[in-house]
Amino acid sequence: MNLTPRAKLILIASGFLVPIVASVATYVFFRPEPTGNYGELLTPPEAISAAAFRRGDGAAFRFESLRGRWVLLASESRACDAGCAAKLYAMRQVRLALGREASRVARVLVAEDPQALPAAPEDLVTLVPAAPEPAGPVNDASHIYLVDPRGNVMMRWPREPDMRRMLKDLQTLLKASQIG
Secondary structure (H helix, E strand, C coil): CCCCHHHHHHHHHHHHHHHHHHHHHHHHHCCCCCCCCCCEEEEEEEECCCCCEEECCCCEECHHHHCCCEEEEEEECCCCCHHHHHHHHHHHHHHHHCHHHHHHEEEEEEECCHHHCCCCCCCEEEEEECCCCCCHHHHCCCEEEEECCCCEEEEEEECCCCHHHHHHHHHHHHHHCCCC
8 A cells, every 4th residue: 555645644643633633522522520529618718716615414615625626517596307307317327437537527516495406426516505696607507517627617518418429528528638
């Protein structure tokens, strides 16, 4: 087979152009799924106020005692109903699914009404704010928040999250984190 110089040039050029054209066509017609986190990143991260809290039993408590651990934080302003129970269940299941990393994560429930607190399991810290009405994530019942080991609220999930995707977010954070 005898190729002309022009045919050789076209063959060499196509060797460089075909992969580029194929990658652009693949990107346009087979758009990749977005990769990222399920939870909503809060920018800038919001520090939890230094307001004092009381445990459900009345003992004094400060969030600073949880420094160095990741904290899943939920809040309720009324009695713990089915939605509250679903939040607590999701937080517990995700924490347990972390396996050996579960000890790096604490669970906290903040309730404005001391009578609204459920019978707390051992690994759940139940708190009542000492201030009349705290602002920010400590008073938002529509989300589950993640507090980093330095005390900044940095991510939130919906009230009834997809637990698998929430777990994936936490696993990614714990794997990348050198603290907590």
